[in-house]
Amino acid sequence: MKTSLLFAIAALPVQTVVYALARPNTNxxxxxxxxxxxxxxxxxPTHRDKLRKRGTLEVGLDNEETLYFINGTVGTPPREVRLHxxxxxxxxxxxxxxxxxxxxRGSPCAYSGTYEANSSSTYEYIASNFNISYVDGSGATGDYxxxxxxxxxxxxxxxxxxxxxSSTNGQGILGIGYPLNEVQVGRAGLPPYNNLPAQLVxxxxxxSNAYSLWLNDLDANxxxxxxxxxxxxxYVPPLQSLPIESTSxxxxxxxxxxxxxxxxxxxxxxxxxxxxxxxxxxxxTGSSLTYLPDHLVSELYTAVGxxxxxxxxxxxxxxxxxxxxxSARLRxxxxxxxxxxxxxxxxLDLVTASGARPVLDDGQTACLFGVAPAGEGTYVLGDTFLxxxxxxxxxxxxxxxxxxxxxxxxxxxxxxxxxxxEAVPGVTRVSDPVRATEGLRxxxxxDSAGVRGVEGAWRAVLAGVVGVAVVMGVL
Ligand SMILES: *[C@@H]1O[C@H](CO)[C@@H](O)[C@H](O)[C@H]1NC(C)=O
Ligand SMILES: *[C@@H]1O[C@H](CO)[C@@H](O)[C@H](O)[C@H]1NC(C)=O
Ligand SMILES: *[C@@H]1O[C@H](CO)[C@@H](O)[C@H](O)[C@H]1NC(C)=O
Ligand SMILES: *[C@@H]1O[C@H](CO)[C@@H](O)[C@H](O)[C@H]1NC(C)=O
Ligand SMILES: *[C@@H]1O[C@H](CO)[C@@H](O)[C@H](O)[C@H]1NC(C)=O
Ligand SMILES: *[C@@H]1O[C@H](CO)[C@@H](O)[C@H](O)[C@H]1NC(C)=O
Numbered sequence: 001m002k003t004s005l006l007f008a009i010a011a012l013p014v015q016t017v018v019y020a021l022a023r024p025n026t027n028x029x030x031x032x033x034x035x036x037x038x039x040x041x042x043x044x045p046t047h048r049d050k051l052r053k054r055g056t057l058e059v060g061l062d063n064e065e066t067l068y069f070i071n072g073t074v075g076t077p078p079r080e081v082r083l084h085x086x087x088x089x090x091x092x093x094x095x096x097x098x099x100x101x102x103x104x105r106g107s108p109c110a111y112s113g114t115y116e117a118n119s120s121s122t123y124e125y126i127a128s129n130f131n132i133s134y135v136d137g138s139g140a141t142g143d144y145x146x147x148x149x150x151x152x153x154x155x156x157x158x159x160x161x162x163x164x165x166s167s168t169n170g171q172g173i174l175g176i177g178y179p180l181n182e183v184q185v186g187r188a189g190l191p192p193y194n195n196l197p198a199q200l201v202x203x204x205x206x207x208s209n210a211y212s213l214w215l216n217d218l219d220a221n222x223x224x225x226x227x228x229x230x231x232x233x234x235y236v237p238p239l240q241s242l243p244i245e246s247t248s249x250x251x252x253x254x255x256x257x258x259x260x261x262x263x264x265x266x267x268x269x270x271x272x273x274x275x276x277x278x279x280x281x282x283x284x285t286g287s288s289l290t291y292l293p294d295h296l297v298s299e300l301y302t303a304v305g306x307x308x309x310x311x312x313x314x315x316x317x318x319x320x321x322x323x324x325x326x327s328a329r330l331r332x333x334x335x336x337x338x339x340x341x342x343x344x345x346x347x348l349d350l351v352t353a354s355g356a357r358p359v360l361d362d363g364q365t366a367c368l369f370g371v372a373p374a375g376e377g378t379y380v381l382g383d384t385f386l387x388x389x390x391x392x393x394x395x396x397x398x399x400x401x402x403x404x405x406x407x408x409x410x411x412x413x414x415x416x417x418x419x420x421x422e423a424v425p426g427v428t429r430v431s432d433p434v435r436a437t438e439g440l441r442x443x444x445x446x447d448s449a450g451v452r453g454v455e456g457a458w459r460a461v462l463a464g465v466v467g468v469a470v471v472m473g474v475l
Contacts, residue, residue, distance in 0.1 A: 030416035031206055032229030033154055035070050068215060068223065068285055068383070070174060072151045074161070075120030081113035081172050085225060086286035087213070087254055087393065088380075089175030090182045090195050091132055092149075093140055093162030101167045108170035115147075117163060122148045129188040130162035134286075135377070140164030144184060149196075156203060160193045173286075176211070178395060180252045197395065200227050209395040210417045210424060213285065215387040217407045218345050226414065232426055233411035235390035235403035240337040241427045244398045245280050245436050251398045254283040257436040258379070260333035261296055263303050270295025279379050280436035283391060283400065287382030288348075289314070291374035298373070300330070304343070306369045307360065314372050318364035322347035330371075332385065336430040337402045341388040346370035348384070379439045392417075392424055401427045 068085045074094060081094050095102050095109040096116060102109035117123045126144040133139030142165030149159040162183075179185070179192030200206045206228025214234040216223040224231065230239070245255040258281045261268045270293065279293065292300075301308055306315035322344035329340040348368040350358055358366045370384030392401035394417070401424055415425040 030229055030414050031204075032414055032416055033151070033200060033205055033227040034229065034231075034414065035151060035225045035227075068225075070151065070225070072149060072174075074115045074149050075117075075147050076122040077120075078148075078150060079113065079115050079120075081115060082111070083172045083174035084286065085213075086173050086175045086284070087177055088282060088284035088286040089132070089134070089173065090177040090179060091130075091162050091175045091184075092159070092173065092196060093130065093132060093142075093164055094172040095140070095164045095167050095170065096142070099165055099167055101164075102170070109167075110170075112171045115163065117143070117145055117147075120147055124158075126160060127184075127188075129184065129190075130164075131187050132162065132183045134169075138169040140167035140169060142166060144193075154205060156196070156199055156205075159196065159199050176393075177254065178252050180250065197227055206417070208417050208419050208423050210393060210397075212390065212392045213386070214390050214405065215285070215383060216405065217387055218348075228417050229414050230392055230401075230417060230425055232413040232415055233409055234406055236406050237403060237426070238337075239390070239392070239401050239403040239424075239427050241392075241394070241399045241401040241424065241429050242334055242337070242433050244400055245440055246398070247440050251395075254393060254400060255280040255436070255440065256283065256334055256400050257281070257434050258332060258381075259335050259434050260331070260338075261292070261300075262329075262331040262333070263300060264328060266303070268296045268299045268303075270299050275437075276434075278434050278437045280439035281379040281381050283386065283393075284380050284382055285386060287380045288384065289368075289380075290371045290382045290385045291377060291380040292371060293379065294373040294375060297371055300371060301369070304369070308373075313375070315369040316350075316358075316360060316366045317347060317369045318360060318362075319347060319349070319367040320364060322367070332381070334402065334430075335433045339385070339389045339402065339404055341385060345387055346384050378441065392427070394424055396423065397421055399424075399429075 069082050070085055071080065071082050073080050083092065083094075094115040095112065097103065097109065097114040098116070099109075102114060117125075124146045126146060128143050130144045131139075131141040140162065142163045144160055144162055146158045146160045149156045149161070174196065175182075176195065176197050179195055179198055182192055182195060184190045185192050194202050197206075197209050197211060201209050208228065211225060211227040212230050212234075214224045214226075214231065224234070242256050244251050244253075245257060246252075258279050259277050261277065281292075298308075300306070301315050304317060304321065306317045308315040325343060328343040330343065330346065331338050331340045346369060348370055350366060350368050360366045370382075374380065388405050390403045390405050394401065396419070417423050417425070
């Protein structure tokens with residue numbers, strides 16, 4: 001949907017801390033799978049030990065400002081891969097070292113790791129119809145296979161995933177959306193298979209296909225994805241749930257309805273509309289930026305003094321904006337819950353290919369602004385929004401529960417998500433949730449709204465970070 005936005009977003013050198021792993025699925029403690037993010041953080045054994053006691057599993061996950069990675073292994077013997085977590089797509093796939101892309105100059109796949117099917121004693125071939133493409137135009141085609149996959153000490157004996165025998169993207173992806181959105185369904189017309197969260201349920205690692213994401217703030221080093229659980233210490237109550245929007249009764253993507261957008265006390269209307277806002281927005285960790293209706297975005301740009309550049313479909317602000325008004329907030333309301341995003345969470349560092357920082361006409365250092373116009377594309381709440389929200393994705397009940405993030409907390413109180421309609425602990429259902437009147441689209445490949453369902457949502461902003469393309473010009 002979004003065309004390429006080929007910037008390098010401050011892939012500043014980071015030191016990663018790899019935690020030791022607690023063992024999941026012991027008889028005591030909740031049945032959850034927790035995968036931790038770490039960046040430039042000191043080793044914190046107290047925190048680790050707390051998790052160990054709870055019987056959860058923790059795996060390091062790197063946050064390079066706009067990217068949420070998880071380390072895992074595939075095959076026997078295990079090959080290490082580093083995967084990008086994407087709630088906007090539903091397939092896990094990895095590159096193979098011999099593809100013409102991966103074997104090209106600069107070894108573009110080395111960073112993320114690769115998998116060689118014939119070198120794995122547990123590899124099983126499924127079909128040759130793996131074919132995924134993302135909104136940024138990148139993609140991969142090859143085989144669907146199954147093999148042993150591990151995250152930390154949690155091993156999934158058999159998980160279906162794709163291999164990119166032909167690929168234009170060095171980064172392996174872990175899509176954790178609805179199985180219905182797998183490319184096997186959208187492109188090959190086959191029934192859905194168990195992707196990672198569904199397989200964790202099938203294997204009894206977790207009870208219900210539901211998980212929570214705590215990305216934490218832009219400067220922070222820790223974040224966490226918790227399959228099958230909620231961490232009651234990571235959000236500011238209340239945790240409120242909303243229905244996921246469906247199209248023709250089908251739930252295929254994490255779309256909820258945004259009903260108000262406010263900068264400080266001023267509601268953004270874009271000047272044109274008197275109707276209350278009721279737009280479907282996609283919750284997508286694979287998108288670095290947030291994409292909203294053009295008229296709202298342009299009003300927002302005026303209010304914060306952002307300078308839009310059409311050739312990159314992005315806007316720039318002086319980096320100093322991040323510190324200009326610590327109380328400034330962009331508030332997103334969804335019928336009831338309001339998530340307030342501090343302005344400094346919307347100001348992203350930019351580094352050019354040469355390592356220089358771009359400057360604005362007036363000589364101030366330029367930063368990327370975290371909201372961009374959606375144009376004809378889907379409205380998306382990407383990482384610039386998601387860091388400020390604690391989000392529970394409940395694929396069983398087709399609900400999203402949301403609360404404001406409690407930033408930087410080291411406290412943890414993991415509660416298991418059970419089964420049934422009241423499975424998510426501590427949640428209040430929003431009464432009379434507003435349904436979207438705009439922005440919904442079908443899952444059908446032939447759908448006039450576009451090619452959703454055959455297109456994952458991973459976006460190109462990230463491609464810049466992993467070194468695929470850097471075309472930062474002179475601003
Ligand atoms: C993930 O794997 C990469 C490559 O091996 C490594 O550099 C990094 O430290 C690992 N990160 C975590 C959090 O385990
Ligand atoms: C694995 O090896 C067999 C036999 O050499 C070959 O026919 C097949 O194409 C290889 N498969 C892959 C996925 O490389
Ligand atoms: C993948 O799907 C796209 C869209 O249907 C098609 O154009 C392309 O040829 C397919 N690629 C392969 C290798 O099948
Ligand atoms: C979280 O911690 C980071 C790193 O110490 C800090 O820069 C940031 O300001 C903190 N965020 C909040 C909201 O306190
Ligand atoms: C998808 O297309 C099929 C066949 O054209 C149609 O029956 C079905 O209702 C469509 N589904 C959605 C969600 O639009
Ligand atoms: C927009 O960005 C492009 C690419 O970085 C650059 O060449 C162009 O000068 C910019 N335009 C303006 C008006 O700043």
